[in-house]
Structures are given as structure tokens and as C-alpha cells.
Amino acid sequence: MSEADGTAPARADCVADSAGGLTFHIADGARPAPGGHDDWSGALVLLRRGAADAPDGEVRLPLGPTADGRLQAALPSTVALPEGRWDVHVAYGDAEPRRLAPGLNDLRSLVDRRPGPSTSPLSVRIPYATKHGNLSLRSWRRAPHAEAGEIRLGDDTMTVRGRLHRVAYPSDWLAEAVVEARRRGGTAPVRTAPLEVDGPDFSFTLSYPELARSWDGGADVWDLWLRPADGSMAPARLARILDDIADKKEIFTYPPRTVTGPHGEVQARPYYTRGNDLAVRIEASV
Template identity: 40%
Template structure:
């Protein structure tokens, strides 16, 4: 299942505001191909979640559509082409990707559950889809840092602030160790802002080094909601959006986005 040059065909894609993803094969592609989406398994685990889509004629091209109502579990979905029965699956080369509908995605209100999909190119040059699926989400719309604190503006999707709402920073690997901050509510409880004092956070890190994960608890009895940045066209933020560290009492503190695009604060000893 190759092109005339023996190389895999290019597969373009575009995404709509509703999350619908359209995959396009170039003119001249053989009929009978299907598209396979495979949830990338953890190391040493078998693959379990698979979705197969048919290509349909669309002018000179052939097109497969991933419907927004088809639920994708959270994770990274690799894209393959399937040919004749028994033929080996093939990774297509990425073609043009139209992600314009995602650029201002944080401005659109999302119901629960919050489903996010972003087509992207992997480090080894293959097409994949990054998916998130959460009961609710707190989108970090802005993170302003100074030498003494960080102030975050966020918007809730699938939830709203109620009485007893707090922002909770939890020290990773330290059980129930947490610091709480009172949020400032805006826009009928859907938007909020909060400021984290670096000195207090550094003083609450017993070993002098650690990572604090940021959550919003929208009500006294409500489950925690992770704060992150998911609603735009960046599938991986960690190495792209980088905030400067601040020196506070011999410790360096910096907010950063994790591999899942969630917001955390790293505390480390100054060299």
C-alpha cells in the first residue's frame, strides 16, 4: 500500500470548531483504504482502543471523517492506513493540517464532559491526534509572573464557582500536602483569577525541591479540576511555552506546563 515512488502517501487533515476531524488522501490514492486510529498503549501494554474509519469519495480526493460524537479516550492516538485484508498497516506522511478553528478555542464555552482533539506531527514525523476527555476543565488563559508571585487567569468549562471554592496546589508525592488560595470570581463564576506567593510555596516544600500541581475546587464538596491549557492548537506546550524562574530565599520557582499541558510549579534549589 504505497505510492508509485514506494513511499507512504501524505494524509492531510482539518478540524472544525465542533471537534470534527477530516482526513484527506491525495488524488490518485487507491480505493479500498481505511483509516485506523490507535490509542498509543503504555510501554509493555497491548493496544486496546482502536477506531476504523472508511474513506469516501470527495471530488478527486478520498475523505474520512472522525465525528465529534465518537468519544476518544484521553491520550495520543496514532494514525495508520489499512489496505487489503491481511496487509500490514502503514503510517502515512503528514500532509497539510488546517487547525485555524482551534486558535481561539478557549473563548468557546465547553459543556461537560470536556472533549479536546488536536492533530499534530510526532517527533518522528508521523500524524497523530492528541485527545483529552475530562468531566470539567479549568483553562489557564494567562499566567503572569513576577519575581515574587504568579497570577493566573482561568476559565471553567463544565463547572462554575460555588460557595466554598478554592484553588489548591498539591505537592506531588507528598500525600495530602497542599496550599490553598482564595480565587477571585468573574463572569458569573465561570472565570477566575488567583495569585500564588512564591515565598509561601517555597516554605511549604519540606525537601527544598518538588513540584506543585494546580487545581480548582469549584465548591466545598466538588471534585478538584486540573488547571491547564488545552483549548488551542498546541498539542505539546512544555518545550514551547517557558516561563522564567524566580529566585526566592535560595530557591528557584517557575510555573510550567507538564507533558499533559497541565499547569504546575517547580521548586528547586539554586545552584
């Protein structure tokens, strides 16, 4: 019982499609408007966390009845949903929006998703349950996008395979491109490594000792990007978003490797950030 009036919140089932759209079915708590049994009114309200008052911080989707008496709202991939975390509500008339609880999710179309050729931004929306038992969405909108795949760890290296999406000619974009490791805070030179390219697919190997050369205590985080040779084209952030897992940081974990830095031994390991971007962490050995 999480509502102020002591009633349990309505639950919403989510169905994802391969284009990046979502359909919401309110499984309970739906009610017709006062105009009559067949007169329905209401909206599914998405509020971007930390930006609800911003011009692009709210999205309202009309609710309509289905044949089985539930309410339904559609969020097609063509609706531009800025990146972030969106809390899902239902609202009727002038009443305040109320949070929805997660129901059953059918996210099979998101598993190993392979977007078709396009230069429009890639839309990814993954519903999930918050720690308080509410329904929220994690949204990404990227062009270009570099999807990270298999990560293999050597004694002092990491090798990453991936695929480039949302550029007109992936193999041309990747030709002479490099992977770029950028230390957060911008207090060290950018480290680069070459790519091996096969059409839209790429791979690269990063040296942990090379990253550790700048370590002087504490923890360093290096964010990974693909940078094309043509400086007029935007770089692509390495991330893993084309599946059904909203938060990968605690699920995809990799063992650290011990390497020698200028100030002693350090541990290096890849990890996914809270935004599912790929990074490398360098810190003192335990």
C-alpha cells in the same frame, strides 16, 4: 522513504472544526479496492500509544472517496477518544495498517476556541508531526475543565487568569472554590489560595515562598487544580488545551524567580507539562 517497500508514506491533510472534530484527507497514496475504479475500501486507524491492545486503544474510521479523488475520514467530536497520544494509520482490507505522514493542517477553528455551554466532556484533538515525521494526535477529554489563560509573574508570586468549562452553572461551581496546589508524591500538605470570580472566569495568586516551605532538596512539582466547595463535585485540572499547539512545554516558558526556603534559596517557575497541564516547579538555585 520510511515504508518497508521503499515507498513514501501517504500524507493526510487535517481540518479541525470548532466543536472538536477532525476531518482527514489523504492527499496521496490512496487507491481503489480491487473491485473496480469506483469500489473503495479502507479505514483510517487510530492506535493509542502504549494501549493499542486495550479495549479502547483502537478507533477505526471508514474512508470514502471525495469528488477530487482523494480519500476522506471524519472523527466527529461525538466519538469518545480517550486522553493520550494516538498514532494515525491507513489500512486496506486485511493488510497491516501503515503510518500516515502529516500533510497540511487547517486548525484555524482551534485558535482561541470558546466551547459552548454544555456538561458533556470537552473533546480536544490536535494533530501534530512526530520527531520521526509521522502523523499523530494529542487527545483530551475533560469535564469539568479549567482553561488557563494569562500568567503574570511577580517577585515571588504568580497570578493566573482562566475560564471554567463543562459545568452546568460555572459561577455557582466557582463560588467558594479554591485553587489547590498538590505536591507530586503526596508528601506535603496541600496548599490552597482563594479565587476571584466573574461568571465563568476566575483568577488567583499563588505564593512561591508558601510552596517552597516544603522543599528539602531535589525538585518539587506542584500540580494545580480548582476544587469546588461542594465535595460531591469533581475538581478541575488547570490546563491549556483550547488552541492549536499540541505540546506547550517548550513553547510557553516562564522565567524563574528566586525565593528563600527553609534550606536555602530556591527557584520557582510555572510550566506546562507534557500533557499541557499547569504546574509549578521548585528546585535549587543554580
